Every structure is written in C-alpha cells, then in structure tokens.
Amino acid sequence: MTILHVDNVRKTYGGNSYALDGVSFSVEKGEFVAIIGPSGAGKSTLLRCVNRLIFVTSGEVSVNGIAVTGLSNPSLRRLRRTIGMIFQHYNLVNRLTVLENVLHGRLGYKSTIAGTCGFYTASEKNRAYEILHAVGLHEHIYKRCDQLSGGQKQRVGIARALIQDPTLMLCDEPIASLDPSAAKIVMDTLRDINTRLGITVVANLHQVHVARDYATRIIGVNNGRVIYDGLPKDLTIDIIQKIYGSEAHDLILADGDTHGTH
Amino acid sequence: MHVPTPHTPLPRRPFDRSSFVLSATLAILAVLTIYGFTTFDTNGVDMDMALDMLGDNAKTLFFAPGLSNVTIEGLLKNLGVTVALGFLTTVLGAVIGMVFALASALNLAPVWLSVVVKAFTAVVRAIPTVLWVLIFAVSAGLGSVAAVLGMTFHSAGYLIKAYAESFEEVDAGSIEALKASGADWWQVVGQVFIPSSRAALMSWTFLRFEINFSTAIAMGAAAGAGGIGFDMFMASGFYLNLREMGAFTYAILIFAVLLEYVATKLHTKTMQG
Numbered sequence: 117m118t119i120l121h122v123d124n125v126r127k128t129y130g131g132n133s134y135a136l137d138g139v140s141f142s143v144e145k146g147e148f149v150a151i152i153g154p155s156g157a158g159k160s161t162l163l164r165c166v167n168r169l170i171f172v173t174s175g176e177v178s179v180n181g182i183a184v185t186g187l188s189n190p191s192l193r194r195l196r197r198t199i200g201m202i203f204q205h206y207n208l209v210n211r212l213t214v215l216e217n218v219l220h221g222r223l224g225y226k227s228t229i230a231g232t233c234g235f236y237t238a239s240e241k242n243r244a245y246e247i248l249h250a251v252g253l254h255e256h257i258y259k260r261c262d263q264l265s266g267g268q269k270q271r272v273g274i275a276r277a278l279i280q281d282p283t284l285m286l287c288d289e290p291i292a293s294l295d296p297s298a299a300k301i302v303m304d305t306l307r308d309i310n311t312r313l314g315i316t317v318v319a320n321l322h323q324v325h326v327a328r329d330y331a332t333r334i335i336g337v338n339n340g341r342v343i344y345d346g347l348p349k350d351l352t353i354d355i356i357q358k359i360y361g362s363e364a365h366d367l368i369l370a371d372g373d374t375h376g377t378h
Numbered sequence: 379m380h381v382p383t384p385h386t387p388l389p390r391r392p393f394d395r396s397s398f399v400l401s402a403t404l405a406i407l408a409v410l411t412i413y414g415f416t417t418f419d420t421n422g423v424d425m426d427m428a429l430d431m432l433g434d435n436a437k438t439l440f441f442a443p444g445l446s447n448v449t450i451e452g453l454l455k456n457l458g459v460t461v462a463l464g465f466l467t468t469v470l471g472a473v474i475g476m477v478f479a480l481a482s483a484l485n486l487a488p489v490w491l492s493v494v495v496k497a498f499t500a501v502v503r504a505i506p507t508v509l510w511v512l513i514f515a516v517s518a519g520l521g522s523v524a525a526v527l528g529m530t531f532h533s534a535g536y537l538i539k540a541y542a543e544s545f546e547e548v549d550a551g552s553i554e555a556l557k558a559s560g561a562d563w564w565q566v567v568g569q570v571f572i573p574s575s576r577a578a579l580m581s582w583t584f585l586r587f588e589i590n591f592s593t594a595i596a597m598g599a600a601a602g603a604g605g606i607g608f609d610m611f612m613a614s615g616f617y618l619n620l621r622e623m624g625a626f627t628y629a630i631l632i633f634a635v636l637l638e639y640v641a642t643k644l645h646t647k648t649m650q651g
Binding site: 167169189193194195196197199200201203205206207208209210211212216220221223224225226228229231232233234273276277280286 | 551554555556557560561564565568570576
C-alpha cells in the first residue's frame with residue numbers, strides 16, 4: 117500500500133533557482149526511508165511539502181491517497197493529525213510540562229475551545245503517560261521541558277507525534293543536535309516505532325552511516341533533484357560522491373565514525 | 379595564523395557616524411546648560427530669601443504632614459478611587475490590547491492587517507494620555523467618563539504594541555510543530571503563544587497599571603476625575619495647605635512602593651513557574 121506519493125514536485129522561493137526541481141518517489145507502508153544530501157539540497161523543504169507546511173510550486177503530493185495541494189483547512193487538519201513530525205530543535209513549548217507537550221499531539225482531534233484551553237480527557241492523559249513510559253520518560257512527566265536534556269526533549273517530540281496515532285512519521289534531522297549516545301537512543305526508538313508499530317518513517321539525515329544502519333531505503337538528494345533511490349547496501353562511494361559533491365571526502369572519512377554535522 | 383608583532387601600530391578606529399552625533403549633541407547641551415546658568419535673570423528675586431522659603435516649604439511638606447479638610451477615611455477612600463481608575467483602565471486596555479495584539483503580531487496575522495493595526499496604534503500612542511482625555515471630554519464632558527475613555531484608549535495602544543512584540547518573540551519552531559500536528563489557529567494561540575509569553579504579558583500589564591495609577595492622580599486634578607489627585611488639587615490650589623499636600627504625597631508614595639514590591643514578586647514568580 118502506498119503511503120506517500122511525491123509526483124514531479126517543484127518548489128521555488130521566487131527567482132530562477134529551485135529548492136526542489138522535479139522530485140518524484142513513492143513510499144510503501146512500513147518502509148524506513150532516509151533522505152540524505154548536503155545542506156541546502158532541499159531535504160527540509162521536501163519534508164515540509166508533505167504536510168503542506170510549505171506549499172509546492174508545481175507537482176502533487178499524496179498521503180494515503182489524498183492529494184494535499186487542494187485540501188481545505190479542515191481537511192488539511194484531518195490529514196495532518198495522521199502525520200507525526202519531529203524536528204532537529206525538538207520544537208517543544210519549553211514553558212509547559214512534558215505531559216502537556218505530549219498532549220499537544222491530540223490537538224488535531226479536539227474542538228477549538230477544548231484545545232485552546234488545554235482540556236484533555238482522562239483517557240488522553242493516560243495514553244500520554246503510557247507513551248512516555250514507552251520512551252522512558254515516565255519519571256519526568258511534570259518537569260518543564262527546558263529542564264530536559266536534548267535527547268530527552270527529542271523523545272518528548274517522538275511521544276507527541278506518537279499520540280497522534282500517525283500512519284506516517286516525518287523526521288527532520290532528528291539527531292543533528294544530539295551527542296552520539298542520545299542519537300543512538302533516538303534512532304533505536306524510531307526503528308522500534310517502524311518495526312513494532314508498523315509506522316512508516318521518512319527521515320532527513322545528515323549522517324550517511326546512520327542512514328545505512330537504520331533505513332530500509334535511501335534517497336539521495338542534491339540541488340533539488342533525486343540522485344539516488346535504492347537499498348542502503350547498493351550505496352557506493354561513487355554515488356555518495358555524486359550526492360555530496362565536494363563535501364563527500366569529509367563524509368567518507370568520517371563514515372562509521374561519529375560525524376558532527378555542524 | 380598571522381600573529382602581529384608588538385611594533386605593529388594599533389589601526390585607527392573607523393569613523394562612526396552615530397557616536398559622533400551623540401558626542402556632538404552632548405557637547406552642545408553642556409555648553410547651553412553652562413550658558414543658561416551663568417546668564418540667569420535674578421533681578422526681581424532675592425535668591426537667598428527665595429531659597430530659604432523653598433527650604434521652609436519643603437520642610438512643612440515632608441516633615442509636618444497632617445490632615446485638616448479631609449479625614450483619614452476620606453483620604454483612603456479617594457486613594458481607592460484613584461487606584462480603581464488605574465485598575466479599570468488597565469483591565470479594559472488589556473482586553474482590547476490582547477485582541478488587537480493577536481491581529482498585529484506578524485507570526486499570527488497577515489501582513490496587511492498587521493501593518494494597519496500597527497500604524498493605527500502608533501498614532502494612538504503618539505498622542506499623550508492627557509490629550510486623549512481632553513479629546514473625549516468634548517463629547518463626554520470633563521470628568522471621570524472622559525478620564526476612563528482616554529486612559530483606556532492610550533493603555534490599549536500601549537499594550538497592543540507590548541503584547542504583539544512579546545508574541546513575535548515566540549519560538550517559530552513550536553508554532554510549526556503544533557500546526558504540523560493539526561492544531562488550528564486558536565489552539566496554537568492558547569497552547570504556544572500564551573504559555574510562552576505569559577511572564578512578559580503579566581509584567582507589561584503590571585507596568586501599565588503603575589503608569590495608569592500615576593496618570594489617574596494627574597487626571598483627578600486635570601480632568602476632574604476625582605480621587606486623591608483632586609484632593610491634592612484642592613489642597614494646593616484652593617486651600618494652599620502644604621501639610622495636607624505632604625500627607626497626600628506620603629499616601630501615594632506608600633502605595634507606589636507597595637506596587638513596586640508586588641511587581642517584583644510577581645515577576646520573579648512568573649519567571650520561575
């Protein structure tokens with residue numbers, strides 16, 4: 117079953133240069149897709165076109181068979197609540213507690229008034245607690261998010277996405293701001309979500325070796341175009357060179373090592 | 379890396395226009411001040427006697443306060459009226475301010491709406507509170523109604539700007555995250571904007587209350603809005619009673635210190651939790 121279909125998507129921010137220049141691919145249910153490519157290749161833009169945080173200039177994106185470009189606001193909300201998303205900088209509301217941040221994942225299912233005032237049902241709160249248990253944060257539910265470490269914040273982000281009951285999980289550089297051990301915990305959690313819960317994962321990654329270790333399929337992007345689309349084991353050094361251009365040398369040297377991304 | 383040898387001369391600091399203008403302005407002001415003081419026209423005034431009387435008046439005002447035309451209950455009641463005027467106009471201004479701040483923060487409203495609201499509030503703020511009260515006095519008559527309307531108007535203009543700026547500092551990432559999970563506009567306001575900027579909103583509102591309290595004193599006298607300001611006006615202009623003036627001044631001072639104390643407490647508390 118096709119979960120995500122991207123068809124000849126272009127995106128320009130005005131001017132002649134394209135952030136995305138005719139990108140096409142399909143993702144089947146249960147896949148773990150890593151999108152790799154140098155900074156500025158259009159990875160983040162591509163991910164945001166899926167849930168229409170960014171509007172495509174031309175082309176079409178469909179999620180679960182629903183075309184996203186033509187959706188009205190209420191239908192867009194209904195679609196977005198089935199797509200979880202986590203971010204490089206976690207994007208939590210730091211002044212609220214861990215529990216409140218996780219419950220934000222339910223907003224798409226709630227009425228405007230209940231959501232605005234933060235009224236959640238007991239079953240929603242219990243569900244949030246269960247998920248926090250699963251990601252190992254049950255001891256911190258009443259802590260404010262600014263008291264957590266980066267790895268813990270990202271796990272709160274994952275919990276917030278999971279409580280949406282998503283069919284698709286978008287991850288925008290989920291480990292780029294984390295140290296290696298926290299990064300491993302986060303990536304293991306994502307693999308767990310993928311294999312045990314059957315949630316399709318599409319992740320932007322900067323680290324080729326992480327993509328190779330975790331993904332079932334790799335899409336290489338450069339300059340807004342898909343350069344490579346295939347299995348991790350078929351990703352040769354030549355292809356990495358093509359994807360990363362001049363950056364490739366550093367990456368190959370650092371491959372298998374802990375490669376800092378910024 | 380190139381390490382400069384100890385003999386390399388320090389490069390000249392490049393010409394900075396803004397600091398030049400600043401020092402030129404200060405220099406001109408200093409010259410004018412000295413010129414002003416040395417050329418005072420004190421012909422009709424005996425400076426020694428005048429300074430003596432000033433000292434006497436200050437002594438009566440600050441060291442011998444007392445009430446004669448107003449009772450202590452009357453003073454407290456009128457202080458209450460002034461506080462109420464400041465409180466009411468702050469609350470009304472905060473409600474209006476919140477509504478229009480949502481319409482003028484760039485990360486919440488479309489650009490055209492933001493520009494319109496910001497331009498309008500800039501005009502409202504450019505005209506002082508006292509003038510707004512006098513403008514409203516044309517239709518409402520000089521008195522408490524004009525004072526409430528005028529002070530509310532200026533408070534709203536001030537708080538719209540303050541609130542909108544607090545909103546604009548909210549982390550764009552968390553807004554994006556909640557939109558991505560299907561939250562609508564109001565939910566994002568309630569769950570990201572309000573919690574993230576609560577401390578700032580509280581301290582801006584309280585600061586405006588302090589401003590409105592002192593404006594309310596002036597309005598009591600200038601616009602006949604009543605309260606302790608009107609008592610002061612009577613004591614100074616009508617009875618020429620310096621001792622009573624002193625009592626009123628102390629009453630206001632005590633209340634102002636109290637406000638300051640509460641503001642500080644509130645600030646540290648909201649910062650923590």
